[in-house]
Amino acid sequence: MKNLPVFDLVIILVYLIGMVLVGVYFSRRNRSTEEFTRAAGRIPGWAIGISIYATFLSSNTFLGVPGKAYGGNWNAFVFSLSMPLAAWLATKYFVPFYRSTGEVSAYTNLEKRFGTWARTYAVVCFLLTQLARIGSIFFGISLTLQALTGYSMVTIMVVTGICIVIYTVLGGIEAVIWTEVVQGVLKTLGAIVIIYLVVREVPGGFQDIFKEGLANDKFSLGTMEFDFVSSSFWVVLLYGFFINLNNFGMDQNYVQRYHTATSPKEANKSVWLCVWIYVPVSFLFFVIGTCLYTYYQQHPNLLETIKLQAASEQLGLALHRLEVSELAASMKPADYGDKIMPHFMVYMIPTGLLGLIVSAILSAAMSTVSSGMNASATVFTEDIYKRYINNKSSDKNSLKVLYCATVVVGLIGMLCGIAMIGIKSLLDAWWTLSGIFAGGMLGLFLLGLISKKVNNNDALIGTIVGICVILWMTFSYLIPEQYAFLKNPLHANMIIVVGTLSIFLVGNLSRKLRRM
Template sequence: MNNLPFIDLAIIGVYLLSMVLVGFYFSRKSQGAEQFTKAGGAIPGWAIGLSIYATFLSSNTFLGVPGKAFGSNWNAFVFSLSMPLSAWVAAKYFVPFYRTTGEVSAYTHLEHRFGPWARTYAVACFLLTQLARMGSIFFGIALSLQALTGISMSTIMIVVGICIIIYTVLGGIEAVIWTEVVQGVVKTLGALLIMYLVIQGVPGGVSKIVEIGKSADKFSLGSFSPDFTSSTFWVILLYGFFINLNNFGMDQNYVQRYHTARSPKEAVSSIWLCVWLYVPVSLVFFAIGACLFAYFQVHPELLEVVKGQAAAERLPAGASAQEIAQLAATLQPADYGDKVMPYFMVNKIPTGLVGLIVSAILAAAMSTISSGMNASATVFSEDIYQRYFNKSANDSQKMRVLYIGTVLFGLAGMITGIAMIGAKSILDMWWELSGIFAAGMLGIFLLGMISKRTNSHEGLTAALIGILVILWMTLSKYMPEEYAQFKNPLHVNMIIVVGTLSIFLVGVILTKMRRKA
């Protein structure tokens, strides 16, 4: 087991304790259901913007993006480039829509538009997305801290999860937002510090990093050919536009924040603040990946150590040194990209600074997980409990359900994270799962907003056809080779694009057919 110096442990401990104390501070306020879910609509736009930015900047970004850039190139940065267009649509159409309805749940209006089935399906998709998001983030933070401490990943998830549950339950959305403001600053400073330390470790500095990166094509944004079967520039651009449209327009994590703003104008400004912060800062994480690639190229002896560790994790316990060496020789950068930053942190960052950087990674994880817990509990209360079990629930009953829901979804996120142990790439895993679950939800939402004449039966038919398309695109890769002609030929990130368009277009066509009949 690795042992962190006392000063690093103290910094991490102080950070975790401070987050819990924030929850206690906000618990002193009147914690009715309105305060717990909307913060009384009294949060300034800049704080909400920093909060949304912190939610985007999760440990999937902190650990997964450098690992992805190390193993391939900057192709995934195109996701960030798609954000301004999605934000424009959200600011112009979604924010005014939600502020007008006043519904704290993003899915209540779907029942008004299409009936209970639409609301239920969207809620199921959202909750599955949240479990995938929280699980991947728990996994990411545990991966890093295990390298530092030697403590089992499951134990790390449980300890960190308990801290998050405490301050989220006690303080509600207000505690979530204000802790995320702090966490957004901490994780940004942590990223800049890591990049500085890696650059310092490369003889020749930035010029050497650029030279090595260019020779290995590390700065490529992907092919610009019109190919949708591989991860080209256009595939990631489309994926990013649709998934960010879902984030800003349908994801309870973000929609709920629109209601906490003091005015519609401040809600809109929060979206743009998030975008203008996230795009350049996400580029920093891709730069960290390129810097780490150059660092390990000029220190090949360290690269062999990382490959050996990655190989040992893939083999059964007790594997011989020869078996480990043989497997390590076959590994490609994409196979161990997620391991390089934790290794660098363990071995090359000075005492004291490790505690600060671990706190930044914790901030990256905690902000998104706490947001997911609160949003999931809100949806559970509004769209399940009050819809199906107690329509006339009083405030104390609502609060009891919100508290229980927060705890249950926090525990479910931990269990999901533990189940993900052994995954190859955090970022790839999260992108695939989010695209699958978000596709149907976004398609129904757009159909309801744009095609005003589509009725419930047409919407349901379109949703069922879209779900079949999504299932085929997701599961056809498991077909035997004799049925290869029936496999999905498109890249996995096209699932949300094709799934969303299938539901929307089928709904529009059915509506036009009915009107002509």
Template sequence: MKGLPIIDLAIIFIYLVGMILVGVYFSRKNKNSEQFTKASGLIPGWAIGLSIYATFLSSNTFLGVPGKAFGGNWNAFVFSISMPLAAWIASKYFVPFYRNTGEISAYTHLENRFGAWARVYAVICFLLTQLARMGSIFFGIALSLQALTGYSMQMIMIVMGICIIIYTVLGGIEAVIWTEVVQAVVKTLGALLILYLIITNMPGGVSKIVEIGKSANKFSLGSLKFDFANSSFWVVLLYGFFINLNNFGMDQNYIQRYHTASSNAAASKSIWLCVWLYVPASLLFFIIGSCLYAFYNVHPELVEVIKHQVAIERLPIHSSATKILEVQNALQPSDYGDKIMPHFMVTKIPIGLVGLIVSAILSAAMSTISSGMNASATVFSVDIYKRYFKPNVTDKQNLSLLHVATIGFGLLGMIAGIAMIGVKSILDVWWELSGIFAAGMLGLFLLGIISKKTKNHEAIIATMIGIAVIIWLTLSALLPSEYEMFRNPLHKNMTIVIGTLTIFLMGITLTKFKNRKLTS
């Protein structure tokens, strides 16, 4: 399209201005760093729960999940099924642990437990994870809005980034949480509206969608065989459990929210509210993906239009029509799944409603990015600047630092998003990167909190071995064919599972060996 109708642009503009005004409103309260990072511990549990839910329900879910379901099946939904167990562990052990320490950073206790190196390592892993998360979300929102507006993806990321930076810097964590409460409602209603529009545009309605979905095996959760080389049910279940354990136990985005609650009970309830909202919401997006598959199945001419666009994007400028057609015919549904939702919005959603749905997608992106910016700035302030550069920084100086760091991480997130332009699946790239960066710090955290006898020396060795294993799991696929026997035989989503267990089990083994040697 050349551009959205005026009414849709007006709705989007009003939404963006509204988010900025929220930041302006809360800026009156942000007179110190504690208010900026903790909101003085006065946020109600239900608001925190909606905020965590909104952070989970990012544009990766809004765009990536329907694309994943379109190109495959409901295998990735198993990730959501794993959440209740991780939430139970977090509410029972992690919430009391963090709130009792009183430390705003999730990583301060690692230094107390093992030394400065452990804190630095976890901080690096966290910041890399945040850049990957923000980058994938910037990319996802730009992918959608490019189809709707015709503007370049780089331009969209810059404009969006500026808006997010403004309200996050002005409002602090309180603005982030309360805007996420609004965004949680907006994005959920937006998803329901999209589902309604697909069904009403579908010849044969729900029964035809179910018929086509069953024939194409679109509702499968994956193979139940104990196959860890492919994306089986068990691989996604394990991946989901370990990632969610990391989210609830090591991710500053969530740890920081525990401190904004008025009590341990309120913080724990916020986790459960997030789970009970996110599991059905994520299922809703898989249903949307299956509905889109059915809709485009009965409109194959529209699929060819999308495939043609993807083929042009993948080829150099001025490629021949023959080459374009060759690439177009070779494309599989998984190659263009992320393009389906934007195309449906462009062609089938009435004027006025497009603006509302785009606002929902924007809210999905903005909530997670703003949360990541605030958490990253907090970690940089507490774990890096105050720890190594200026321990006696005044509160006024610290607040200024938080503002500058928030802007800096917002800009880095935009750069990461621009670097991701051209990836095949938003969800795949986010899952892979998060698994790589989260594996090490989760293993170290579990070792420190469970194995009380493990000391600095054993933790260092276990972490070094774990890093080596993670590097091998990640990069061994690049080995030449003559060294194929040394390649990682497991699915890439197993990286966080193997990496975490390597550090944790190796640390316990070394501790037992040392204790046995001392007593012999």
């Protein structure tokens, strides 16, 4: 284990302190819930756009995407290609709708449309999604810093979590947005620097990388056949469209930002700015994965070290070395893809630059986590506390609840991250969890927004059926083999697609049957 040089540790420490000081600076403005949750509507569209981009470009992207590209191909890039269509629908229908209602919570309107149960269901789904997201971010960042420092993953999660909680609680949404502007720039530069450093180590440069990538089918976007069982082009495209529509159209992280804009036009501009930055930058991370694949194929001795490390973590260090070696020998690239980027950072990035790269990864984690914490605290305060516990809460009291909820969400998110220790693929884990929790929520939103004649009972029937479908698709793998015909035959990424369509179609079918 190579220890992180003192100079790099100082850079990282300065960055963390700087983020906390940003929270302290903006804390002077947070005298009301309006300031904490909306920044009084004074943020320019370009800053919000970079902020949304920074939220999208989480440490799951920074670490998971290169690992995914290393272990497989560019199939997951199709997710990014689905963003423009989702953004178009969001800016045409969702953003104007939210700006017109004036409600800071994305879920208040569901109660007006379908009743209390609809709002509660959406809130529960959102909070579970955020906890899963925050947990996966904490896990990803601890995975990297453990390789760099040797500290336990739990310790790393606690230290970084405390810093994030402090500046999020003190600064509110304004601190979150402006720190994400800085973080967005930092993580983009980090990706460019990593590509340069990897290509520099490959003797033939991009020519060798391109040749190796072609020989091993690394540039494939997945099969173009209409195959919904494997991770085909169409599966990822559908998954990406529904997830991105969920993000832009009804995720509190983004809806809340629309309210911070100075005008509806600026809010729409922020969505498109995010798309035009994120798509090419996400492409860079797939390039990084392929570059790393070429580099480690040319250095099999380093690759063997990574495989042994991955095998040791899977089996436990107490087992005999022979067992570890046997497992390492049988490992495929997908089994240790998430280990590649941390290893390259530890051994191949020079002192000084390493601190900046780690800071970029930290910024990727902090921007997503702080955004999720602020949004979750807002939802808890508006949709749970003020709705069920104290509907006459004063603004001062509500602000205290926002502070407390932010801390609690951060702590629970850390626990979720600890529970994820040991998973094989960071990106796969996040995609599966988000698809499960977001599927029903999106279906209900579309039902309320598009189908004007669907009533409360229709929506309830559709949601119940949709939940049953989602649960079956998620857990049918537990069914005994003698009843294998009852198992879900589709790829896990289809959960959000089928779940959303089930709620929407069944709700409309119920309306038609009711009118017969």
